[in-house]
Amino acid sequence: MSDEKDLPPKMRPSAQAAPAKPKPRPQDPVEQEFWNRCQDGNLYFQQCEGCGSFRHLPRYMCARCGSPEWSWEHSTGNGTLFSWTVTHQALHPAFAGEIPFIAAVVELEEGVRMATRLVDCALDELELDLPVTLDFEPISEDFRLPVFRPVAIARAEG
Numbered sequence: 001m002s003d004e005k006d007l008p009p010k011m012r013p014s015a016q017a018a019p020a021k022p023k024p025r026p027q028d029p030v031e032q033e034f035w036n037r038c039q040d041g042n043l044y045f046q047q048c049e050g051c052g053s054f055r056h057l058p059r060y061m062c063a064r065c066g067s068p069e070w071s072w073e074h075s076t077g078n079g080t081l082f083s084w085t086v087t088h089q090a091l092h093p094a095f096a097g098e099i100p101f102i103a104a105v106v107e108l109e110e111g112v113r114m115a116t117r118l119v120d121c122a123l124d125e126l127e128l129d130l131p132v133t134l135d136f137e138p139i140s141e142d143f144r145l146p147v148f149r150p151v152a153i154a155r156a157e158g
């Protein structure tokens with residue numbers, strides 16, 4: 001009788017019967033608004049109406065000038081790889097079929113950084129300042145998460 005541990009991670013029955021990926025659990029209405037806005041396939045960041053700076057994570061006051069006034073502005077979705085780690089252990093069973101995967105911090109053109117995943121990127125392509133662009137990963141029928149992929153691959157797929 002074969003032990004599940006003898007199989008590669010993606011072949012294990014427990015990986016194939018993986019539960020849904022967990023959704024973000026917003027802590028307040030402004031964070032909820034950020035996730036709601038992702039669901040149309042675009043990314044929006046708050047822009048301060050006092051000093052014009054963009055910010056992320058969502059919050060009620062500008063950390064630079066203290067203004068409580070902001071608007072939601074459409075992001076270009078273009079950025080560069082600021083940092084990453086290659087994850088070889090699934091700390092949630094929903095990710096067991098995808099290891100190794102790349103947990104990344106992307107710096108957007110707007111100047112904000114966000115924690116995300118880098119997809120369709122070979123591990124030997126990884127380098128600081130790699131140009132990346134936005135995509136969305138559906139994690140359920142009614143929810144998608146922003147992820148990023150290298151720009152060259154995005155162009156090749158049209």
Ligand SMILES: [Zn+2]
Nearest residue numbers: 048051062065
């Ligand atoms: Zn400001």
